[in-house]
Amino acid sequence: YDVKSVYFPLYEIQKQIKLQEENLKIIEVYKRLATSNFSIGKSTMVDVLRTDLKIEEASIEIQLLKDKLPLLRSKLNALLSKPMDTEVTIQDSLFIYTMNKDYRKDSLLLANPLLVSLNLRMKSASKMEEVAKLQRMPQFGLGIDYAIISERTNVSIPDNGKDAFMPMVSITLPIFGGRNKAFIKETQIEQEALTYRVTALENKLLSDYEFSKYQILQAKELYDLFEFKITTSNKMLELLITAYSNDGKNFEEVLLVQQTILKYKIAQLEALNKYYLGIAKLDLLTNKNE
Numbered sequence: 683y684d685v686k687s688v689y690f691p692l693y694e695i696q697k698q699i700k701l702q703e704e705n706l707k708i709i710e711v712y713k714r715l716a717t718s719n720f721s722i723g724k725s726t727m728v729d730v731l732r733t734d735l736k737i738e739e740a741s742i743e744i745q746l747l748k749d750k751l752p753l754l755r756s757k758l759n760a761l762l763s764k765p766m767d768t769e770v771t772i773q774d775s776l777f778i779y780t781m782n783k784d785y786r787k788d789s790l791l792l793a794n795p796l797l798v799s800l801n802l803r804m805k806s807a808s809k810m811e812e813v814a815k816l817q818r819m820p821q822f823g824l825g826i827d828y829a830i831i832s833e834r835t836n837v838s839i840p841d842n843g844k845d846a847f848m849p850m851v852s853i854t855l856p857i858f859g860g861r862n863k864a865f866i867k868e869t870q871i872e873q874e875a876l877t878y879r880v881t882a883l884e885n886k887l888l889s890d891y892e893f894s895k896y897q898i899l900q901a902k903e904l905y906d907l908f909e910f911k912i913t914t915s916n917k918m919l920e921l922l923i924t925a926y927s928n929d930g931k932n933f934e935e936v937l938l939v940q941q942t943i944l945k946y947k948i949a950q951l952e953a954l955n956k957y958y959l960g961i962a963k964l965d966l967l968t969n970k971n972e
Contacts, residue, residue, distance in 0.1 A: 687959060688758045690958045709736045710737065725930035736941070778954065785895070786965070794967075801880065807876065814866045887967060
């Protein structure tokens, strides 16, 4: 889970850098368009200066994002027990996929190590109670005592020299009944406390599971929403660029829509990151091993 908590933000930042670089190239194209319109008198120099500002903003943002990469890479390598300067390979694309309604929920309460440990402790306390109860009961014993007897030569007696067998019966009465009774009570209280802990942990696991699933569904909905906004905004942008090429007007609107599309794409990346981190949390809760 710790590895994934670094890997997916690293993926997000690298994708943001690519988006900013693509945005920078687009603005440079807009600058050439604005310069061309200015040279033929369709627009003013203000449009060109606006693109200069956007180019500077994009360049600074790219550098700030790149400055974050070494820290995340070294953190990921540390988690993987690799040298800090080891090259990190991040996959090119991540996609939203349809998740099962009750994703791994069947193993939520079966595979949790702490829950398993508590249940084992409950079984142990129950067995200790059974042993303590048995120790309060009288104990009976049956046995045979065997004695080797040497033959006596100075007397004449029946069965002279015959070994002796003596059947024996024993009974042991518990004399520490009060102590055993206290120990039984102690084990019963321990079982009750463990039962409460198990119930509390089960409730927390179920609550965390539902909350993580909610975050995943929310991230997916946001991802789809931003996809719709990006598609619609691109259509608006095409119309604005065509109009600007014809009459040299509303260039500020062109830049605004372009920056809005960039913001939507970055927000979509954030939603994608939250989606995968939510799945990683579900994998942690359900003890998924990969």
